[in-house]
Amino acid sequence: MNIETVNLNDRSYPIYIGKGASQEPESLIERIKGSDVAIVSDEVVAPLYLELLLKALPDKNVITHILPNGEPEKKLKTAHKIIDHLLENGFGRDATLISLGGGVVCDITGFVASIFMRGVNVIQIPTTLLAQVDASVGGKTGVNHRLGKNLIGTFYQPSAVICDTAFLSSLRPEEMSDGLAEIIKYGLIYDRDFFVWLQSNVSNILEQDRSSLGHAVQRSCQIKAEIVAQDEKEQSIRAILNFGHTFGHAIENQAGYGQWSHGQAIAAGMVLASKLSAKMSLISEDDVEVVKDILLKAGLPVEPPKINVNDFMDTMRADKKVKDRVIQLVLLEEIGNAFLTADYLEQDLEDVLKGVI
Numbered sequence: 147m148n149i150e151t152v153n154l155n156d157r158s159y160p161i162y163i164g165k166g167a168s169q170e171p172e173s174l175i176e177r178i179k180g181s182d183v184a185i186v187s188d189e190v191v192a193p194l195y196l197e198l199l200l201k202a203l204p205d206k207n208v209i210t211h212i213l214p215n216g217e218p219e220k221k222l223k224t225a226h227k228i229i230d231h232l233l234e235n236g237f238g239r240d241a242t243l244i245s246l247g248g249g250v251v252c253d254i255t256g257f258v259a260s261i262f263m264r265g266v267n268v269i270q271i272p273t274t275l276l277a278q279v280d281a282s283v284g285g286k287t288g289v290n291h292r293l294g295k296n297l298i299g300t301f302y303q304p305s306a307v308i309c310d311t312a313f314l315s316s317l318r319p320e321e322m323s324d325g326l327a328e329i330i331k332y333g334l335i336y337d338r339d340f341f342v343w344l345q346s347n348v349s350n351i352l353e354q355d356r357s358s359l360g361h362a363v364q365r366s367c368q369i370k371a372e373i374v375a376q377d378e379k380e381q382s383i384r385a386i387l388n389f390g391h392t393f394g395h396a397i398e399n400q401a402g403y404g405q406w407s408h409g410q411a412i413a414a415g416m417v418l419a420s421k422l423s424a425k426m427s428l429i430s431e432d433d434v435e436v437v438k439d440i441l442l443k444a445g446l447p448v449e450p451p452k453i454n455v456n457d458f459m460d461t462m463r464a465d466k467k468v469k470d471r472v473i474q475l476v477l478l479e480e481i482g483n484a485f486l487t488a489d490y491l492e493q494d495l496e497d498v499l500k501g502v503i
């Protein structure tokens with residue numbers, strides 16, 4: 147088991163990474179405060195891994211809350227139901243919430259933990275590749291609103307993240323691809339060497355070669371931890387983690403939540419952001435092809451669905467990154483280096499969306 151740390155002074159916490167990491171007392175039992183534990187999972191993950199987790203918590207008063215799976219469940223009503231369940235069982239400020247699931251479960255569980263009794267202990271046990279390398283780390287929690295993704299949420303750090311790579315063995319190839327979208331993002335925005343390594347290791351990761359997968363999860367968590375430690379509340383550098391996401395969120399919203407997975411949407415979004423970067427002569431057309439090439443190798447889409455440009459722009463304007471009605475975008479300065487800007491021509495953005503470029 148490897149341990150990375152998110153350094154945030156008194157809110158610092160470990161990320162445990164490795165096969166079987168969820169079964170180590172150090173990573174789980176020692177992070178639980180009090181005896182009341184609520185595990186939130188979904189109907190796909192619970193039959194696979196809940197029993198294993200329950201066995202690791204023999205002396206605790208454990209309740210389980212199992213959600214239908216999928217993005218449509220990520221809404222305020224679901225959070226409300228979990229809170230009802232906690233209160234009906236007499237849970238209070240010393241409760242610990244544990245998420246056991248993908249990004250949807252992690253985001254909702256973190257959100258509930260942040261508002262229940264003004265904040266209770268939460269441990270994230272992500273079970274998708276995407277949630278291990280991204281959603282569970284960094285303390286962004288939330289639910290969707292019908293007008294946009296993640297529009298309701300909080301910053302709230304867990305006391306530990308446990309990335310048990312054994313859980314990934316039951317993922318479908320498309321779900322591995324979704325996680326790869328975020329892993330590739332880290333290379334593109336922060337670490338050219340990691341991107342180059344990924345170019346020759348994408349298929350090993352998809353096939354769950356233990357050493358390649360372990361390195362990809364660890365390096366991704368390290369990068370996210372480094373960025374979050376510098377800018378927890380996204381006042382500056384953390385914004386680069388949204389590379390492809392303003393486009394991607396609009397794709398998810400326009401297509402209808404659940405139609406395009408988050409990973410697929412941000413893959414197509416990263417291509418759109420790369421095209422705009424090339425249009426502004428920040429990167430070359432060849433670089434755009436390199437981005438498309440690695441995404442295709444990872445089994446991800448490189449074109450958005452058919453979109454109405456006006457509706458798409460309206461949805462992008464509802465994004466949290468909008469400042470004074472101007473859509474802020476993360477663009478590439480080069481492969482391995484990204485920045486946030488509102489300094490682009492709206493016509494160029496529209497041309498990219500129309501597929502002119």
Ligand SMILES: NC(=O)c1ccc[n+]([C@@H]2O[C@H](COP(=O)([O-])OP(=O)(O)OC[C@H]3O[C@@H](n4cnc5c(N)ncnc54)[C@H](O)[C@@H]3O)[C@@H](O)[C@H]2O)c1
Binds near residue numbers: 217249283295
């Ligand atoms: N908070 C953040 O910083 C952050 C970052 C990135 C993404 N997210 C959010 O994460 C969500 C997407 O996460 P996701 O891609 O994990 O989706 P998901 O949670 O919907 O999981 C995808 C599917 O995989 C199933 N699944 C989960 N673990 C499994 C396993 N081990 N074996 C078999 N099936 C399994 C789930 O039941 C679900 O059907 C989005 O809502 C996105 O907004 C949040």
